[in-house]
Amino acid sequence: MRAKVLSIPTLLIAMFFMSWQDADAHCEIPCGIYGDSLRIQQIDEHITTLEKSMNQIIELSEEGDKNYNQLVRWVTNKEEHAVKIQDIVSQYFLHQRIKPVDPSDSEEYEKYVKRLTLLHKLQVYAMKAKQTTDLEYIEKLRDTLHKFADAYFHKH
Template identity: 65%
Template sequence: MMKLKLFFTSLIILTGLALTQKTYAHCEIPCGIYGDSLRFKEVYEHITTIEKSMREIDRLSKEDVINYNQIVRWVNNKDDHANKLQDIVEQYFLHQRIKIKDPSESEAYQKYTNQLVLLHKMLVYAMKAKQTTDLAYIKQLNDTWHTFEHAYFDE
């Protein structure tokens, strides 16, 4: 009886946790409601937050008395924003906004493959940013995102 009660209590708690988790991806209906400029601003904000987290991790790691709790919080923050950046790249741009082009449409296909390469770089650089505090990845994220922004809007 006690095991059954523990099972149902655990089930209720896990169900509650699953229902309260936020998702950041746009719908895949497609709904036709897109905020491209907003997504670009969000990614730039995530990059800035990842950079600040890296700087704080480095700063806190050099103090005489190391506050591991704060370091862990900054690492979690850095990883969370890198994940959100990856989610926008994957769910919003790769799944919904970048349309597959036929190789016979030479110019359109070239633009398509260029955008895919840039978005793949974003995913890899975000992954690398989770693995380290090397600010070179911030520069690569910013530069690649800027290049993608121009490629996306045909500027």
């Protein structure tokens, strides 16, 4: 009986601390509940936020009397959204949705490699967007996301 009494408080404490963790990506407990289209929309929204952040950083940097507090806020915002893209790509698509394919099935393996390549590009372009205010990476992110969505949702 004593073991049960000790295990309930321990369980409650564990649940309390687990609730503090970010739960941005969907679970990894094969629940079968996936929102692939939603994740694509979220990445698209993060790209738009990156673009807005970059434009604000550029605009604020060109002002004579710089508002460094606002600059820091936009830089931090830009970096957070770049990381969110990387998290969705990694945690959701690479960990859960893109399954390894037998190389002997050349058609499926080609699709697999294409999807992995596009996801890797999204990761790299998000990193580059984090490091700079070069809007070229916004276009690369959008183009790559579009290509990934096409490769992921459409049968070729």
